Amino acid sequence: MKPAAGKPGFLSNVLVRLLLFGVLIVILRFSYVVTLAGESCALGGFCFFSPSLNLAIAGTRSGSLNARSAVTESERYASKDWISGVQFYSSVFQNLIAGGFLSPASMSLCVETSTGRDVLALREVGITNAVGISKKASPPLVKYGEARRIPFANGTFDFVFVGEGALERSPRAAVFAAEVARTLKLKGFAAFHVKANDTYSFNSFVDLFSFCCNVVKINNVLGFDSSMPHIKELIVKKERHEIGSDSYSSSKGKCSAPDYKKQLVRNAEALIEEEPLKPWIILKRNVKNIRYLSSMVDISFKGRYVYVDVGARSYGSSIGSWFRKQYPKQNKTFHVYAIEADKAFHQEYGSKKGVTLLPYAAWVRNESLVFEINRGPGENVQGKGRGMGRIQPLQSSGVFDGGDVEKIPGFDFADWLKNTVSKNDFVVMKMDVEGTEFDLIPRLFETGAICLVDEIFLECHYNRWQRCCPGQRSPKYDKTYDQCLQLFTSLRQSGVLVHQWF
Template sequence: MKPSFVKNIFLRLLIFFIFLFLLRFAYIISFNRDFCNHSSSSNFCFFSKTSSSSLQRQSSQITFLPNFRGSTEYDFYSKIFQDFIFHGFLSPNSSSFSLSSSHVIALKDLGINQSFSLSSGIISASNLPFSDQFFDFMFFHKFDLPSSIPVLGFVGEIGRTLKPSGVLVIHIETKDFYAFRSVLKLFDFCNFVEARDIPGPSPSIPSIRQIILKKSRNSMNKIHREDNECSVSGYKIQLIKNLEPLIEKEPLKPWSTLKRNLKNVKYLSSMVDISFKPRYAYIDVGARSYGSSIGSWFNERYPKQNKTFEVFAIEADKSFHRELQAKKGVKLLPYAAWVRNETLFFEINREPTKTIEVNKRNRGNRGMGRIQPVQSSINFEGNVDKIRGFDFAEWLKGEFEERDFVVVKMDVEGTEFQLIPRLIETGAICLIDEMFLECHYNRWQKCCPGIRSPKYDKTYDQCLNLLSSLRKRGLLVHQWW
């Protein structure tokens, strides 16, 4: 047999099989179009992008689902959707959406034919390829988005595509009220309908908190604070009760006390779920060097729940600016945190009881800096620089929202007694989720037993009262040294 003849037969067979494959493919597409095929023998599901006017087959992607109908998950979500139908949140006329393509099968089996999902390839950006006010019902059994997708952008797309009075359902595995409140703030274009705990789909997830929201007919549904008082709800009071107790008696060795107390600190992010926050920030007020707290404490010890935090270093001392500017991921604000925008005088104080000669020998050990509204002060020997002070409270209000997760460490050499009242007065204190505050008082001097430092005029009791009052206001504040 000639080689050319064999080759010819092989090519004809290849063309025949390709033709059969294309014929079968065209048959499936014609019956399934953009939706899942629900014949009992098929597990094929096809999805495509949609235009702003109607669903069209663009950049289509094929996804093969496992045998979903026979699974425990199918039974679980079928009952969930049946319950929504019974309570009027869902109907056969509803246009519904779920991130999971398997849930679309359960929805369509219940007669919700206008049910849509997106493949993982299409949800690679925050834009949802659907027209405005397209859906009556949107369901999210979890809200884990790729890190490349901005949370607020995706939330905005949910608000855009959900109809007024449309229903939004969120499932979260945690039960803490902090996460619940975070959900309400994140979806602030919706009104709260109900929240309840339901049995989970498997022993590994024994319980789920189901939150039902309804989109407000008024698109501008954001709640604007009328006063500067933070709400202190029951869950926040309980969180504060769970914090490590404040040290009632003045410690003789503050640094040793801090080292011991750090082991007892109950971090907020170790007690609650912070997943539903669109933004995470650590603000180091009085940062000094990178290793003072950013590198040695926050990056190493603070429980971040795998979230990426923006780091802001507020430091007026110019000697630390170059180092902070060189650190990747650190945003330097080279100013002094103050109660208004104005020029200040920055003092580098090196132990007022020591001689200038001793200070010259120890020039490498740079003292702690203080800001002063006036150029000179009593009992001061050191360097003075003109610096720019900025209204820290107003900056906070312009940079963050209550739905963000904001952690503040404040070490401002006594200025906390001006900054804290300003934060309370403006309501900016409500933007802070957790604070680590070093309160400065007239400590006992190491050099001179029985003599207190004249550097600060506040007492330990005044510091204790400041910390206690902040906790009563609902702020999770920790002692820092």
């Protein structure tokens, strides 16, 4: 009967072992977090590095870090690129400390850091509260996070760093900039390493932060690798609390083009001063002479990229055949707005990705219009919509001289433009509106919407010489070539980069 008395001892022994096993699990978990992740979790579900993080970087300040421990963490920590990168960023951050933009107490964030070299460099110069985020996590230095949705609360950081041209590579630079500003404390600083090697790109960068921040320093830095041999370091200071970005708000009233845009106009191809006797040849050839804006400047620092085809006709007329194939887009994705009132072309746009069809006529106000299909001497146009001529308000439609007439809705194009794009967007426009340009262009100036357009390809319609009938001019239009030339000249004198289209 004595063995029965031993049961309580056996149960106690089992419970003690289970307890010890549980403690061991907790210890192992803690060791993983501190040793492998190197973190102390305390902010928004994210973890900042503990002061005891032990990664070896040759030639840096901390004597306790050595190459052997670096290899045990990861072979990359001992590579030449890794070491030179950390040394480069350490030098950058030491200069920022000397300039008063960074301090050991700064809560710091590195955005879109693919390797974490900048994060470790911050720690090496004494910034212990530093974290990096990237779409591809790289523990223990970089955690998952995206620039378009930084996973921290408003006003979290004293200092934000964006290196390796990450901002200019972003497809949505305005969203990127707004997120940096949102997470930055008032009076905090953000530093960017970019190319920004022309006046246009620099001013586009400044515009991204105009709603919250001021540029306080510009510095030229020699890079440490061939990807960015020359770096422009731009530092902004958050001066205003208004983080509701106006990136997509409309412009108000009249505007004037800044000097740097007027300089670009002076660099454009010359206008054809003398009326061409064979415009169907000369104007078409002139396309080869066009100096595209995106071939002259860096367009990286723009919120969105938009192409507006006013009078688009079929998809292949200019969107598919010219803009998507030939316009230099710098690897940016443009959203296309096709404005075409003729129903004959509407169906094909339904299957086109990245294209928004506006099935109306661009006009100076919202009202019903009519357009006529008429033909010049010798023209034999087949099919509906194959000879769209002038548009007129419905009450004025009696001025048409024969031809088929169709009722269409018209909309205030200038007002639509101001509510669709902003000064932070890169906007390219092609306009082929059968003479209505003499109504639309003045309206764009009157409302200030013209300043939202970076580049215009304009076909001006006048009583040109006819290919079919030597010695005869087109009866469709009453404007002269001189009036067209005056229209182009007024646009360029106002700082609008306009090209003669055909």
